[in-house]
Amino acid sequence: MELLNLARQAILMPAGIQDGDIEKIMNRLLSSSVDAADIYFQSSHTESWVMEGGIIKEGSHNIEQGAGVRAVSGEKTGFAYSDRIELPVLLEAANNVKAIVRQGQNAQVGLVKAANWPLYYPVINPLKSLTDQQKIDLLRQVESETRQLDRRIEEVIVSLTGAHESILVANQDGSLAADVRPLVRMNVTVIVKDNSRREQGSMGGGGRSDYSYFIEQDRALEYGKEAVRQALVNLEADEAPAGNMTVVLGPGWPGILLHEAIGHGLEGDFNRKGTSAFSGRVGERVASGLCTVVDDGTLPGRRGSLSIDDEGTPAEKTVLIENGILKGYMQDKLNARLMGVKPTGNGRRESYANLPMPRMTNTYMLAGSHNPEEIIKSVKKGLYAKNFAGGQVDITSGKFVFSASEAYLIENGKITRAVKGATLIGNGPDVLSKVSMVGTDLELDSGVGTCGKDGQSVPVGVGQPTLKIDGLTVGGTSV
Amino acid sequence: MQNQQEIKRLENTIQDLLDEAKKQGASAAEAGLSQENGLSVTARLGDVETIEHHCDQGLGITVYFGQRKGSASTTDFSQESLKETVSAACSIARYTSEDSFAGLPEKELLATEFPDLELNHPWSISTDEAIALAIECEDAARSYHAEISNSEGASVNTHQGIRVMGNSLGFLHGYASTRHSLSCSVLAQRGDSMQRDYWYTVSRNSAALEPPVEVGKKAAERALRRLEGRSLSTRQCPVLYSAETASGLLGSLIGAISGGNLYRKSSFLLGALDTQIFPEFIHIHEQPYLRGALGSAAYDGEGVATKTRDIVSDGILRSYVLSTYSARKLSLHSTGNAGGVHNLTITPGTFDYQEMLKQINTGLLVTELMGQGVNMVNGDYSRGAAGFWVENGEIQYPVEEITIAGNLKDMFKNIIAVGNDVDYRGNIRTGSILIERMSIAGE
Numbered sequence: 001m002e003l004l005n006l007a008r009q010a011i012l013m014p015a016g017i018q019d020g021d022i023e024k025i026m027n028r029l030l031s032s033s034v035d036a037a038d039i040y041f042q043s044s045h046t047e048s049w050v051m052e053g054g055i056i057k058e059g060s061h062n063i064e065q066g067a068g069v070r071a072v073s074g075e076k077t078g079f080a081y082s083d084r085i086e087l088p089v090l091l092e093a094a095n096n097v098k099a100i101v102r103q104g105q106n107a108q109v110g111l112v113k114a115a116n117w118p119l120y121y122p123v124i125n126p127l128k129s130l131t132d133q134q135k136i137d138l139l140r141q142v143e144s145e146t147r148q149l150d151r152r153i154e155e156v157i158v159s160l161t162g163a164h165e166s167i168l169v170a171n172q173d174g175s176l177a178a179d180v181r182p183l184v185r186m187n188v189t190v191i192v193k194d195n196s197r198r199e200q201g202s203m204g205g206g207g208r209s210d211y212s213y214f215i216e217q218d219r220a221l222e223y224g225k226e227a228v229r230q231a232l233v234n235l236e237a238d239e240a241p242a243g244n245m246t247v248v249l250g251p252g253w254p255g256i257l258l259h260e261a262i263g264h265g266l267e268g269d270f271n272r273k274g275t276s277a278f279s280g281r282v283g284e285r286v287a288s289g290l291c292t293v294v295d296d297g298t299l300p301g302r303r304g305s306l307s308i309d310d311e312g313t314p315a316e317k318t319v320l321i322e323n324g325i326l327k328g329y330m331q332d333k334l335n336a337r338l339m340g341v342k343p344t345g346n347g348r349r350e351s352y353a354n355l356p357m358p359r360m361t362n363t364y365m366l367a368g369s370h371n372p373e374e375i376i377k378s379v380k381k382g383l384y385a386k387n388f389a390g391g392q393v394d395i396t397s398g399k400f401v402f403s404a405s406e407a408y409l410i411e412n413g414k415i416t417r418a419v420k421g422a423t424l425i426g427n428g429p430d431v432l433s434k435v436s437m438v439g440t441d442l443e444l445d446s447g448v449g450t451c452g453k454d455g456q457s458v459p460v461g462v463g464q465p466t467l468k469i470d471g472l473t474v475g476g477t478s479v
Numbered sequence: 480m481q482n483q484q485e486i487k488r489l490e491n492t493i494q495d496l497l498d499e500a501k502k503q504g505a506s507a508a509e510a511g512l513s514q515e516n517g518l519s520v521t522a523r524l525g526d527v528e529t530i531e532h533h534c535d536q537g538l539g540i541t542v543y544f545g546q547r548k549g550s551a552s553t554t555d556f557s558q559e560s561l562k563e564t565v566s567a568a569c570s571i572a573r574y575t576s577e578d579s580f581a582g583l584p585e586k587e588l589l590a591t592e593f594p595d596l597e598l599n600h601p602w603s604i605s606t607d608e609a610i611a612l613a614i615e616c617e618d619a620a621r622s623y624h625a626e627i628s629n630s631e632g633a634s635v636n637t638h639q640g641i642r643v644m645g646n647s648l649g650f651l652h653g654y655a656s657t658r659h660s661l662s663c664s665v666l667a668q669r670g671d672s673m674q675r676d677y678w679y680t681v682s683r684n685s686a687a688l689e690p691p692v693e694v695g696k697k698a699a700e701r702a703l704r705r706l707e708g709r710s711l712s713t714r715q716c717p718v719l720y721s722a723e724t725a726s727g728l729l730g731s732l733i734g735a736i737s738g739g740n741l742y743r744k745s746s747f748l749l750g751a752l753d754t755q756i757f758p759e760f761i762h763i764h765e766q767p768y769l770r771g772a773l774g775s776a777a778y779d780g781e782g783v784a785t786k787t788r789d790i791v792s793d794g795i796l797r798s799y800v801l802s803t804y805s806a807r808k809l810s811l812h813s814t815g816n817a818g819g820v821h822n823l824t825i826t827p828g829t830f831d832y833q834e835m836l837k838q839i840n841t842g843l844l845v846t847e848l849m850g851q852g853v854n855m856v857n858g859d860y861s862r863g864a865a866g867f868w869v870e871n872g873e874i875q876y877p878v879e880e881i882t883i884a885g886n887l888k889d890m891f892k893n894i895i896a897v898g899n900d901v902d903y904r905g906n907i908r909t910g911s912i913l914i915e916r917m918s919i920a921g922e
């Protein structure tokens with residue numbers, strides 16, 4: 001397969017590592033008491049450019065490469081990594097790792113190519129998709145066109161980042177799988193001032209594509225317009241209300257609610273260990289019948305998409321909740337094996353220097369039957385939250401928070417005043433049972449999500465239609 | 480000493496990088512690297528769960544062509560890669576703009592004295608010994624009470640590393656440091672209520688770590704005391720930040736007075752220098768030269784000498800927190816804070832934890848905060864919280880699923896007391912902090 005050769009060229013050849021060497025490392029790792037083992041090679045090139053104060057202020061180019069070696073026996077994992085992709089170093093790593101398992105008879109394995117799998121993004125190098133001069137010109141254009149949008153704009157910051165990453169993973173069954181993952185992102189932040197009041201607005205997007213993504217459909221310029229719009233709304237915003245009230249969440253990025261409130265709690269590791277508020281609840285009702293939630297790594301070109309996960313499992317569309325009933329968890333290989341289920345293509349790691357864990361890809365709720373306007377109209381008094389800054393969850397107690405960066409009061413079925421960023425807090429296992437209306441307007445976010453777990457960051461996507469939740473605590477200051 | 484040789488070797492690597500930058504035409508350059516080895520061991524339910532061997536290295540260089548700059552970094556220390564990294568940085572500098580504020584620090588601000596800050600205390604612990612410690616710690620938590628129902632495990636971590644930095648003004652220095660920690664996280668259950676909490680101890684010297692049994696017991700106590708938490712009705716009341724949550728308040732202060740936010744005019748403390756931002760009894764200072772402390776350093780990320788200094792005294796903001804670049808943007812001088820502050824310390828008051836509870840009388844003790852919810856531009860503050868309801872100075876019941884909100888400017892001014900129950904585990908050292916009044920939102 002072409003991908004495998006590309007990954008060999010990108011990672012192994014510069015280091016002088018042959019397939020035979022991988023076999024040697026694998027054979028060093030294996031013994032009869034090893035349930036699973038893998039060797040993960042990675043090479044990633046990233047760049048970033050920042051325009052601020054009217055000048056191209058920063059540029060950087062970063063290379064990260066290395067290999068991680070893992071052996072698993074029962075629930076025990078041994079792991080070592082090195083940024084030196086050299087046979088003696090990796091053989092020694094294999095020796096260290098093997099100390100975790102009881103010694104058994106040595107096993108032997110020969111490498112075989114993994115079966116073909118579908119690809120959900122093109123095999124491209126985004127860093128080469130524009131010349132450096134063209135990247136700079138794009139930043140300048142976005143900056144100047146954004147700056148002209150309103151006289152109250154004080155500062156415009158535009159950033160552009162791109163990553164070209166190759167991974168190659170060898171498993172204990174001898175299978176060898178590879179992926180080449182492009183990822184681009186652009187962000188526009190504006191600071192506006194009116195009299196003495198200053199506010200900020202920010203918008204960005206991207207995906208597994210190249211830089212032409214930002215030029216198509218004038219996306220880059222749209223980010224600028226949207227950042228200015230949000231900043232100006234914030235200039236007018238009043239104190240947010242405090243207390244329990246009906247909350248309507250807008251479509252798209254507010255799907256971060258699903259990510260925090262239920263997504264993390266449905267990751268296989270927490271459920272295998274019984275530490276999640278959702279542990280042992282498969283088959284039970286955890287949401288209103290209007291809710292169907294999926295995690296889908298197969299959406300073409302999305303930020304959270306993967307052709308294969310970091311253990312070589314092809315990505316899937318996994319139904320988490322169907323018509324309110326909990327269907328299953330997101331799994332990596334270790335937790336799937338220990339729970340007696342199939343891996344779901346959710347085994348992800350930040351890099352070769354971290355162990356894989358069950359992680360989300362693109363998590364979203366399917367569309368419902370209500371017209372979004374009808375949803376707003378149905379609310380006598382409440383909050384309409386359109387944009388969020390980020391969130392957090394305690395998977396054991398189920399408590400989650402997320403911070404609104406753009407929100408409005410709903411009064412008598414109409415959106416009235418803008419209110420300043422308020423934090424929403426709720427309980428994961430019951431928030432979705434309070435969903436009383438689901439819109440027809442499913443949207444995915446623009447491609448800005450980054451999820452953190454145990455200190456590891458991975459790109460993710462979220463999405464949802466307009467949702468009405470009958471009662472969520474809004475943490476404003478106006479009592 | 481093996482360390483000395485290794486530092487020397489890595490200093491040569493930095494010097495080679497700087498020489499290469501000059502060769503490729505850069506008018507100035509600065510470079511830094513780090514190399515780190517470590518071991519992490521986790522035990523769960525009485526048995527080892529993971530053993531991780533860490534081995535990290537990375538280097539970065541910034542080159543200047545006059546007032547234009549470019550940066551590059553790599554994890555590959557081969558000669559060939561070093562050359563490529565320098566040329567990547569130089570190539571980027573062809574496209575960045577002239578920036579009259581860019582450049583190396585003023586030479587006279589660079590550190591010239593390098594006292595031994597006692598940061599390097601290698602821990603010769605074997606994998607088996609580390610596993611035994613982790614198991615001892617987790618056992619103490621699990622056997623603490625019948626309601627401790629499950630565990631996320633206990634971990635022992637030990638790291639040893641070398642950092643070197645240099646620039647084309649002749650600054651070149653490297654040092655070794657260590658960091659060790661022990662942590663434990665367990666679950667408590669009573670009926671439908673399930674709660675998790677943790678405790679950890681961290682130090683540059685393993686001898687200063689809390690005993691494993693203490694760490695385990697504290698984790699268990701903390702998880703148990705949260706069981707059957709309730710929400711509160713929406714109200715306003717006094718809020719006591721426990722020492723470990725209070726450090727976040729000082730973190731927000733540092734954010735607001737750091738050069739980057741100031742020159743971007745995205746700080747709620749714009750123009751607050753020499754004005755009263757806290758009550759008169761508040762003094763906050765930086766102590767970079769504390770022996771063996773986690774935040775100690777003789778110089779910052781640019782080689783600028785750090786200083787023992789007041790940031791706030793008598794409640795008045797005396798100094799910003801600046802790097803070379805942000806200082807120039809503000810027509811000031813670097814304060815030696817490229818990369819952050821060093822052992823930020825608020826002078827403790829006279830009350831211990833129990834007396835601080837008496838000071839609240841009736842109000843909320845916050846022991847956990849969730850979410851971002853802090854707006855640096857205007858100081859708006861709204862975060863998820865958990866803790867305890869206090870009446871007549873006594874804890875009544877655990878509280879969860881609430882938010883606390885206010886504006887940082889007002890919150891700073893309305894501090895009533897700072898406790899002497901200081902948490903020394905981080906770079907920000909503070910006791911608990913009592914704020915006169917905040918908005919609570921709940922059921």
Ligand SMILES: [Zn+2]
Pocket residue numbers: 259264450451452453
């Ligand atoms: Zn997340």
